Amino acid sequence: MRAKSIVGAVAVGLVGVAARDLTQKKHSLKRNFPVIAHARYLLEKIGPELRQYIITSNDAERPFSRDQRSWVYASSKKENNYVGFGTDNDIEHTEGYVIVKHRTFAPTAPSTAVAHGHHDDDVDLPAAKVLGASRGRTHAFRPASVVNVSAMSFGSLSGNAIEAINRGVALAGALHNTGEGGLSDHHRQGGDLILQIGTAYFGCRDGQGRFDLARLKDLVASAPVKAIEVKLSQGAKPGLGGLLPAAKITEEISRIRGIPMGQDCVSPSRHAEFDDVDSMLDWVERIAQETGLPVGIKSAVGELEFWEELAEQMSSRTRGVDFVTVDGGEGGTGAAPLVFSDTVALPFRVGFSRVYSTFARAGLTDDVAFIGSGKLGLPDNALVAFALGADMLNVAREPMFALGCIQAQKCHTDRCPTGVATQNPWLAHGLDPTLKSVRVANYLQTLRRDLLKVSEACGVAHPGLIDADAVEILDGHRVGTPLREVFGYEPGWGTLGPDLAREITAVMWPERDVDTEAPESATSMT
Numbered sequence: 001m002r003a004k005s006i007v008g009a010v011a012v013g014l015v016g017v018a019a020r021d022l023t024q025k026k027h028s029l030k031r032n033f034p035v036i037a038h039a040r041y042l043l044e045k046i047g048p049e050l051r052q053y054i055i056t057s058n059d060a061e062r063p064f065s066r067d068q069r070s071w072v073y074a075s076s077k078k079e080n081n082y083v084g085f086g087t088d089n090d091i092e093h094t095e096g097y098v099i100v101k102h103r104t105f106a107p108t109a110p111s112t113a114v115a116h117g118h119h120d121d122d123v124d125l126p127a128a129k130v131l132g133a134s135r136g137r138t139h140a141f142r143p144a145s146v147v148n149v150s151a152m153s154f155g156s157l158s159g160n161a162i163e164a165i166n167r168g169v170a171l172a173g174a175l176h177n178t179g180e181g182g183l184s185d186h187h188r189q190g191g192d193l194i195l196q197i198g199t200a201y202f203g204c205r206d207g208q209g210r211f212d213l214a215r216l217k218d219l220v221a222s223a224p225v226k227a228i229e230v231k232l233s234q235g236a237k238p239g240l241g242g243l244l245p246a247a248k249i250t251e252e253i254s255r256i257r258g259i260p261m262g263q264d265c266v267s268p269s270r271h272a273e274f275d276d277v278d279s280m281l282d283w284v285e286r287i288a289q290e291t292g293l294p295v296g297i298k299s300a301v302g303e304l305e306f307w308e309e310l311a312e313q314m315s316s317r318t319r320g321v322d323f324v325t326v327d328g329g330e331g332g333t334g335a336a337p338l339v340f341s342d343t344v345a346l347p348f349r350v351g352f353s354r355v356y357s358t359f360a361r362a363g364l365t366d367d368v369a370f371i372g373s374g375k376l377g378l379p380d381n382a383l384v385a386f387a388l389g390a391d392m393l394n395v396a397r398e399p400m401f402a403l404g405c406i407q408a409q410k411c412h413t414d415r416c417p418t419g420v421a422t423q424n425p426w427l428a429h430g431l432d433p434t435l436k437s438v439r440v441a442n443y444l445q446t447l448r449r450d451l452l453k454v455s456e457a458c459g460v461a462h463p464g465l466i467d468a469d470a471v472e473i474l475d476g477h478r479v480g481t482p483l484r485e486v487f488g489y490e491p492g493w494g495t496l497g498p499d500l501a502r503e504i505t506a507v508m509w510p511e512r513d514v515d516t517e518a519p520e521s522a523t524s525m526t
Helices: 002-023 027-031 037-043 047-053 066-076 159-172 213-221 253-255 276-292 307-316 338-343 348-363 379-388 397-403 425-429 433-457 498-508
Strands: 095-100 146-148 175-177 194-199 225-231 242-244 265-267 294-299 321-327 371-372 392-395 469-477 479-483
Touching: 002 027, 027 037, 027 146, 027 425, 066 397, 066 433, 095 242, 095 379, 146 159, 146 338, 146 433, 159 175, 159 194, 159 397, 159 425, 159 433, 175 225, 194 213, 194 379, 213 225, 213 276, 225 276, 225 321, 242 321, 276 294, 307 338, 348 371, 348 379, 379 469, 392 397
Parallel strands: 146 175, 146 392, 175 194, 194 225, 225 294, 294 321, 321 371, 371 392
Antiparallel strands: 095 469, 242 265, 469 479
């Protein structure tokens, strides 16, 4: 009898826990997997001890270590993301370790003083360049945030995930790249957009699958689209097309992408509207003239002939792209064959430095905005990107962590347990867009704040003024090499020209009389 009472009490307790899990909206896992999800949180709580004595260290996991994920989780919840008792990284013996060199004497940055150690106040960190200004685009604009959300399509991510991201970027004053899958209702939640056009021209194609300019203009007019990005390739699977099986084409996806139901939809590996740099630039200029928007390209980096020809043709300054998004081969939001994930396309630092150097030799770096993507949503990686010459960052997997992603690596199975990368209605319902949007915004704001803190430590007003001499890369044998030497940069490369430097310093530090001061990079001040 006593045993029955105990069993009954346990059953009632479990029912109560299940009811609470199903109705709460804070934790996607608990909502999708009531009761049993608590085991995950218990293991997470005792994880440091398990790893320390049994399994792995805090920085051993890939693609993102526990330390990295924990930083994003804490930042997205406005929790304490500091660490105590010093770093547990083996700094001197880790090859490729990044060291940022602070300055002993430097101007005080009033814009970041209020943010030291606090989450209550947002910090403005606009881009140093005006997108479309050098080409005279009608709707040229200065992005309000140097950190924005990278291309992730509806279809790859759930509708709730897309909606949460869009609401989050609206709260944070950032930009949301639609991805090549079209502009859905989930993208229309108040956030400004970068419309991506891929090889299948989803959302702006005719009945035969060819690009339709009239449909593009209608689409742009219907939403807060600030710029257009032409996707040539992506880091996760460069040079590889795709196929959406007929069984996965829902009525909503059919409407958004402009494709028929009941038949497979093929995304080619290359564009049909152009087949070389010359015709690509003609096409870009046509779109820019018809829409008035800045138009750029996104690509992973393989052979350099394309980039060399692009820089050569843009040197005449009669045609050109307004921005270049360089995607590192370590990018990972697109599921891909193993050989493409592991070996095709250069990693970000190598690829970006080669592209930037190509434009620098042509004298074009102040005329083009450079956007970096590929695991750049962590402060140390972001700072290296800025030192190499990036003007903005696009982040993807880190906002996915803010949404609740636990790095289950089930993105390609449609069984994402947290409802982020799935079209399964039950799994997707566990992700509450209203709550998670705030976490996305918190993460973006925290990363901006950390970038400004380090800029202040380096004595400059903006991370775009941190140059390649302000960063050293350790070789694992107690020797450090300046980033400039590692990637063969010439003096003046990797930072803004004098006019742009003076302009962004005036924006960030309006209290200073920058007109009477020489523009300074992180290493030029003495």
